[in-house]
Amino acid sequence: MDDRINILIAGLLLCCTACVPHADPESAWMAAVPHKANVGAANLPDTIAPVNAPFAMPRFSTLKFPDYVVTVNPENIPAGKLATGTIQAAIEDVHARGGGRVVIPQGLWKTGRIILKSHVELHLEEGSVLQFSADVRDYHPAVFTRNEGIELYSLGACIYAHGQQHIAVTGTGKLVGPGPGTVRQQTMTHDVIERVVPLDKPVDQRVYEGDGGGTIFPPAMISPIGCRQVYIEGITLEQSAFWNVVPIYCNDVVIRGITVNSVGIPRGDGIDVESSQNVLIEYCTLNAGDDCIAIKAGRGIDGQRVNRPSENVVVRHCLMHQGHGGVTVGSETAGMVRNLYVHDCVFEGAGIGIRFKTRRPRGGGGESLYYERIRMNVEQTALRWDMLGSALHVGELASDTPLPVTPLTPRFSDITVRHVIVESAADFMKVDGIPESPLTGVSITACRVASDRFVRLKHAVDIQLSGIHFAGKDSTVNLYSCRNIGIERVVTGSMMRPAVVSTGNSDGIRIK
Incomplete structure (x- = not known):
């Protein structure tokens, strides 16, 4: 079955490469993605503009x-x-x-x-x-x-x-x-x-x-x-x-126009939102020893005891320079992170752009997370889901072996990414899901990507990639133990033959 999927997808994706017209580089959405000169503390306006988010937010004021x-x-x-x-x-x-x-x-x-x-x-x-x-x-x-x-x-x-x-x-x-x-x-x-x-x-x-x-x-x-x-x-x-x-x-928290310099500081995060609601972060410039911005909600059984989410958080017009991640969700998410909207930001030099972290013993996770109009020059991965972690911190729970679902099994679902320009990265998208709690429900649309490698998904379900223009060395889509993966209107800028490697009982792979 896998061999037939590979042959079919390789052929169809090659046809997509030949037949789909390249997106107009001067299209409206690309023109709307900010450059680093437009964001950060140097551009802080005197007043707070209304927030237009995919969920209800209050009106913030000075x-x-x-x-x-x-x-x-x-x-x-x-x-x-x-x-x-x-x-x-x-x-x-x-x-x-x-x-x-x-x-x-x-x-x-x-x-x-x-x-x-x-x-x-x-x-x-x-x-x-x-x-x-x-x-x-x-x-x-x-x-x-x-x-x-x-x-x-x-x-x-x-x-x-x-x-x-x-x-x-x-x-x-x-x-x-x-x-x-x-x-x-x-x-x-x-x-x-x-x-x-x-x-x-x-x-x-x-x-x-x-x-x-x-x-x-x-x-x-x-x-x-x-x-x-x-x-x-x-x-x-x-x-x-x-x-x-x-x-x-x-x-009701407003953080605007601040500058953080903590490069070289272990755990030197820039801004961490912990189990808070109705938060606006705008026009900040961040050079961090760890994540530039991280959204968190408690850790493990202690976080579940408190059971308070971070929700209704908007991050806009920020400039993230050095840091482990530009905007990170996790890894402490026991009370859940929901209703996060990140838009009109520039990641210039971070290790990872949009970063998601969970660990089996820490519980919670994230849902209803939205990202759009973001420009990236990152060293590692533009979109990274690291849901297992390392044995150094969680021991055997970092294993790729399926385990029973418990109250401390985290999950990520309902994530939307669109109108992202990746000017440089090693990888566009890498997912390491949890075998018993795969990444679920991700839509990635209308992106311009220049990276060495394209996509690798492991333990993921209901993932849709659409309207991606990719220019890089390796346009392979690698799948392991995935279900219901949709790929349409993918344009590659290389002469390499696009292919999908489907292993680990992956099924429901759809190419248009």
């Missing part, structure tokens, strides 16, 4: 605060002391008066953890630098946080908020993370987090304060938890100890 302003005065900082107390006193004052702005003027300000309060805008003027301490003690006491999808108490974030509303961090100043010191020395790096944190204990007993040189979980740069109306605009973040901007359990 947060307004009362006129009361407190400017932090360096003369109020005791000699030889950090600015933490002075900055925090200003925040408490503004909060107590019903709200307003705390201004950090030009200069270098060395500080420990800052805690934002409701109705307070922390504004960094041009030339101001908040340099966060490298000493674990300057983040005491431990606070409630979520680290890599698991709830615990540890250092929290350099700028932290819990249960607040109507808060902002704005300006053209800079946040610089901890340098060499106990924060980095005591960070847990020896194992995956679920094998370190005792998940059978109540959360308030999972405390990692770092006393006596003990393990800590590092602070993010900015992380509001359980907050409403969060607004972050304009600032630059560098040298993070961990993830940079991380809203957790938040609703």
